[in-house]
Amino acid sequence: MRITDVRAVCTAPEGIALVVVKIETSTPGLSGLGCATFTQRPLTVVTAVEEYLRPFLIGKDPAAIEDIWQSANLSSYWRSGPVLNNALAGVDAALWDIKGKCANLPLYQLFGGKCREYAPLYAHAAGEDAIAVEEAVRDYMAQGYRYVRCQTAVPGLATYGARKSVTRWQRNAQGESQRAAGTQPGSPPGPQAVDHKALEGVWEPTPYTRLVPRLFEHLRNRLGDSVELLHDVHERVPPIQALGLAKALEPYNLFFLEDPLAPEDNGYFRTMRQQTTTPIAMGELFVNQSEYVPLIEERLIDFIRVHISDIGGISMARKLAAFCEFYGVRTAWHGPGDVSPVGHAANLHLDLACHNFGIQEQHVFNQAAQDVFPGTPEVRDGGLWSNDRPGLGVDLDEGLAARFPLPETPYGGAWPPIRRADGTVMRP
Ligand code: GCO
Ligand code: MG
Numbered sequence: 001m002r003i004t005d006v007r008a009v010c011t012a013p014e015g016i017a018l019v020v021v022k023i024e025t026s027t028p029g030l031s032g033l034g035c036a037t038f039t040q041r042p043l044t045v046v047t048a049v050e051e052y053l054r055p056f057l058i059g060k061d062p063a064a065i066e067d068i069w070q071s072a073n074l075s076s077y078w079r080s081g082p083v084l085n086n087a088l089a090g091v092d093a094a095l096w097d098i099k100g101k102c103a104n105l106p107l108y109q110l111f112g113g114k115c116r117e118y119a120p121l122y123a124h125a126a127g128e129d130a131i132a133v134e135e136a137v138r139d140y141m142a143q144g145y146r147y148v149r150c151q152t153a154v155p156g157l158a159t160y161g162a163r164k165s166v167t168r169w170q171r172n173a174q175g176e177s178q179r180a181a182g183t184q185p186g187s188p189p190g191p192q193a194v195d196h197k198a199l200e201g202v203w204e205p206t207p208y209t210r211l212v213p214r215l216f217e218h219l220r221n222r223l224g225d226s227v228e229l230l231h232d233v234h235e236r237v238p239p240i241q242a243l244g245l246a247k248a249l250e251p252y253n254l255f256f257l258e259d260p261l262a263p264e265d266n267g268y269f270r271t272m273r274q275q276t277t278t279p280i281a282m283g284e285l286f287v288n289q290s291e292y293v294p295l296i297e298e299r300l301i302d303f304i305r306v307h308i309s310d311i312g313g314i315s316m317a318r319k320l321a322a323f324c325e326f327y328g329v330r331t332a333w334h335g336p337g338d339v340s341p342v343g344h345a346a347n348l349h350l351d352l353a354c355h356n357f358g359i360q361e362q363h364v365f366n367q368a369a370q371d372v373f374p375g376t377p378e379v380r381d382g383g384l385w386s387n388d389r390p391g392l393g394v395d396l397d398e399g400l401a402a403r404f405p406l407p408e409t410p411y412g413g414a415w416p417p418i419r420r421a422d423g424t425v426m427r428p
Contacts, residue, residue, distance in 0.1 A: 002026040003057045008049040008090065010042055011401035013368035017042040017413045018340040020396060021049055021090025023098065025062055030101060032062070033396055034093025035309050035343025036086040040414045042406060048087035052076070057091065063102070065095045069315050080288040082310050089313030093346050093392065096314050100391030107346075107392060111318065111353035118383035119351035121362035122147035122230055122255075126162045129153070130218035137219065141227055145382035147255060147359055149230040152215045154208045158201025158418055160234040160428070203418045203426050205237040209245045216252035228255035230359075235262035235285070235427050243271065246278040255359070256281040256303050256332070262427055263291055269300040281305045284334040292320070296327050303358045307334035314346050321354045330358025337363045341373035345392040348377050348384050360384055372401045 005024040012018060019036045038045050056072055069092050073079050100107045108114055123145045125136035130152060137148045151161030212231065219229060231254060233242060242260040249257060258281040261268050272280065281303035286292050287310050295301045304324050308317045321331050331354055333347040344363065351357050362379060370376045375394040378385045387393045406413070418426045 001030075001062060003060050003062050006049060006054040006057050006091065008036060008046040008087075009396065009398060009401055010046065010406050011372055011404045012407050013372045013401075013404040014337055014366050015407050016337045017406045018338070019045050019086070019090065020340050020342050021087075021094050022396065022398075023057070023062065023091065023094040025098060030098060032094035032097030032101070033342045033392060033394060034090040034095075034097065034313065035340040035346060036090025037309060037338055037340050037343060038082050038086045039338035041083065042413055044083045045086045045090070048083055049090060053087055053091055062095050062098045065092065065099065065315060068092075068095060069312070073312070080312075082287050085287055085312045086309045089309035089311075089316075092313030092315050093309075093342065096346075097391035104390050106386060106388050106390060107314075107349035108352040108386065111349060114352045115355050115357065116352060118380075118385045119348055119357065119360040120147060120383050121145065121360050121379065122149050122228075123362055123382075124149050124151070124161070126151045127153070128162070130215050133215060134219055134222050137223060137227060137229075140382075141223075143382065145227075147228040147230060147382075149232060149258075149361075150215065150219060151232065152211065154211055156202070157207060158203050159208065160236060161232055201418065202421050203236065204421055205241050209237055209241045209248075212245060213248040213252070216249055216254070220252045225253070229253075230255050230258065230281075232258040233260045235259045235265075239265045239268040243268070243275055246272060246276040246280070249278050250276060254278055258305060259283065259285070266291065266295065269295055270298065273300045279303065281332050284310075287311060289316075289320075293323070296324055296329050299327055299329070301329060303330050303332040305332045305334055307339065308346055308350075309339070309343060310334075314350070317346075317350055321350060321356065325354070325356040328356075330356050332358045333360065335361035335363055337365075339363070341365055341369060341376035342392060342394045342396070344384070345375070345377050345386075345394045348386055349392065351384070352386060368404065372397055372404065 004026050007022050009020045017039045019042050021034045021036045024031045036045050072088055123140045125133050125148045127133040127136055133150050133152050140148050153159050153162035239261055246257055246260055256279045263285050279302040282301045284305055284307045286306050335347055351360050364379050365376055373394050375387055415428045418428050
């Protein structure tokens with residue numbers, strides 16, 4: 001069997017740019033899919049796949065996954081980084097998909113079989129104040145969720161992850177997904193029409209770090225210990241304030257505090273570990289093993305939260321998960337809307353097969369996305385369930401995918417800048 005074609009397909013059924021690699025083989029009807037989504041720079045990944053990896057791969061044996069990964073990775077000499085890793089990850093997952101189909105087994109079987117029946121999920125609760133967040137958590141608990149991430153708006157500020165005081169990027173994305181769904185931005189109950197001038201929000205860390213402990217105090221007082229609570233700092237505060245926040249949150253027993261520091265501030269994790277028992281999840285922004293290996297071997301984090309396609313795909317994630325197991329670090333693969341259903345399936349197969357699974361972030365795809373990707377893993381009773389089909393178990397309806405072209409955002413998918421009150425640009 002030989003690889004006969006390699007393509008990158010872009011689609012945006014939710015208004016969020018997704019990139020998927022499709023590999024075709026000399027066996028009629030046998031092909032594989034892999035997620036290669038870098039939503040802020042999708043066309044760079046398409047170029048890497050089609051201009052560079054395609055000619056490298058055509059004619060090769062699709063069964064030789066490890067050799068292809070290693071040789072493709074070295075073929076650029078300069079390696080790692082989000083563009084090349086995503087491109088390689090798309091190829092790698094598509095090869096695993098093909099291997100599963102050849103074996104007629106779902107991937108979790110090739111990874112050693114199920115350690116659990118399904119992957120428990122954490123849902124996202126957001127609101128303009130603590131009462132609204134509490135209501136959202138209660139709604140999820142009533143649906144069977146036992147883990148909920150809680151984010152609150154900070155009055156007057158453009159805050160990551162909260163509905164009312166949303167970030168500009170989120171408002172863009174909401175407007176785009178409404179356009180894709182054929183509804184008018186601004187029509188009730190959705191957000192107002194996207195006005196890019198009005199989206200120039202301001203971010204200040206101190207009101208946020210003061211407010212978040214009050215949010216969790218409220219939630220614990222009202223909800224007791226019946227639910228696991230999580231929070232994403234999104235690397236938005238100076239390291240010393242992140243440390244203060246992690247300590248202030250100790251009484252509320254978080255399941256984890258996510259991305260309290262930026263990858264650039266990795267050196268600060270040692271201090272954080274000595275100062276607080278709040279469990280730490282890190283690092284959806286990691287791309288290179290020299291960023292995460294030291295944090296794991298020094299036991300400075302509790303959950304590894306990489307975006308699998310950004311570290312090079314399933315092959316790398318399997319090695320990383322095994323390495324983490326030796327150090328008591330659990331997996332919490334990144335699972336937002338800018339991981340395609342093919343990528344969520346990859347997360348799920350690892351979740352099912354890795355003993356040191358911690359938790360899975362959920363994204364519930366809209367109907368259009370589920371139609372573009374038949375076989376999208378099912379969300380049920382607070383968990384993600386495999387469809388048990390061979391390989392990754394997800395297909396791509398290319399005709400339908402073409403009806404959801406990449407959104408024409410003013411930033412080409414990139415995030416608009418977040419600035420402090422004095423105009424200083426901030427991490428998003
Ligand atoms: C998360 C993430 C995402 C990212 C997004 C970037 O924890 O789910 O922080 O919301 O911001 O994936 O494209
Ligand atoms: Mg995050």
